[in-house]
Amino acid sequence: MDWLYKPDVCLPLFLPFFFFLLSPHLRLSLSLCKDALALSPSPSPSPCLSLPAIWSFPLQFCCWRSIEMEFEGRYGQVQRQKYDCLLFDLDDTLYPLSSGLAAGCLKNIQDYMVEKLGIHKTKIPDLCNLLYKNYGTTMAGLRAIGYDFDYDDYHSFVHGRLPYDNLKPDPVLKSLLLGLPFRKLIFTNADEAHATKVLSRLGLEGCFEGIICFETLNPTHKTAVSDDEDDIEFVGSATPSSPGSRSSDIFDIIAHFAQPNPSAALPKTPIVCKPSEAAIERALELANINPHRTLFFEDSVRNIQAGKRVGLHTVLVGTSQRVRGADCVLESIHNIREAIPELWEADKMAEVNYSGVAVETSVTA
Template structure:
């Protein structure tokens, strides 16, 4: 933000918090308020990195080198995932390279059938995308994704700090051209690309905001990292390692709709999918 976009260093913390809280990710917020930059370069230099029990933001300019050595293999989670008799997919706001590196460090690279990542919903300019291009183009053909602004002048940047410091009811936040969680459109698009029915899909998240968005589009939801349920969460578990105890029905060959909080559906067997 400082070295590439020219933002004052004294404003970055407050701006990052406002962008994340209003747009779901900093990159989506930066594009919304008018900054233009290369997506690939952004993800090389500023990224979220995953630890076994929480997410942490990389605040330093890391030049594409994240401390992946802090991630250790998780054989307990690996055994859980491999024993789960359902299709398992990853849906992440991060980029594909980071996602794969993280999975490899955790020893989970062969536990999922697919990845829907940042490039899937926001194809990079050079044509590099995560999944099959034809599927993406078909799924996004009716997407309302604004064309990114190019060559904006500094005077055209929306001052989000000023907007919240002195609220003006006549001013609304600009929309972002980036598709990502917690946008309901992003979740619906990810489901369409993966050919999943939300009524037979269990959605795992550590973000309450993402859980609630998932519930609004018809997913069945599991909040990870909390021992109590919140609005929008069908299940809650302190750790993903508690999955078998929290949702034992996932290992049953005949899953009853009422047991897994799927009112109005018929009995489910192999149709159930798991998206994390």
């Protein structure tokens, strides 16, 4: 960069090209600078401005530094936005718990356990509670302790009788989502058919880039638990068997926790789902999401805390009580603009920053 120190140096002709990108104040300053330079004597005609040695470096430095600062101020803010992706849970996050779908889902799961798996009705409450607590979902827990069933059949039974009519189009939420200038994705433990139906009932088709669902994280649909216990952790055996299992094959999780100090390890599940940190990390990897630049909306405290551990910024939906792991809380997803207004500031800054740039468009008459 020794050219800066030569006594007779020219400012490039293309410098005025940047004028139309700059603010009026900076344009005036540079114009005055240019006029002042034009008064200096030049030893020979030149297509550019000739500078005396004493002015060369300071004036060039000021000009270029002014342009650099202008560009940083006008365009740098957009690049420094905190988030570039919003990740949304589906059930009881995009619609309220009062819709009745969660209650209907629980009833259908319990009916499935009785009708399809032959579990005695008196065991259902305790069993559901333990499976959900230790495996994230009842489905994952049932597979872990040894029950064989087809995943699609389970989802069809559990979701097929839900009161979807309770869900109504939500134009307010749709407007909020479409106004957010970020990538937006759904991340749910449910199957794709259920997720698609819920979004359709809410009128939110087209608001999301994609859906990360049960099939996304569990592409290998198993119908049987592996005979190899080590294989159960992920895929297990590919050999199908008839639904249900012999009682001797079932791990008695109720008896396990009834012991004062249970020593045996719980069997692992082949199902990948929230709140497993591995499941969240896999979802982020598949969708090419940077957790440190992503805001995660969830109604489950466990899922929020797991998301926080993998580096996500977190928003707990459905409560006003702040809990560990939640960076923000929303009583309703509709409160998102009031609670996190900076999400919309990104779009405003982009409009302001680019408002001075001339854009050439062609018009066909």
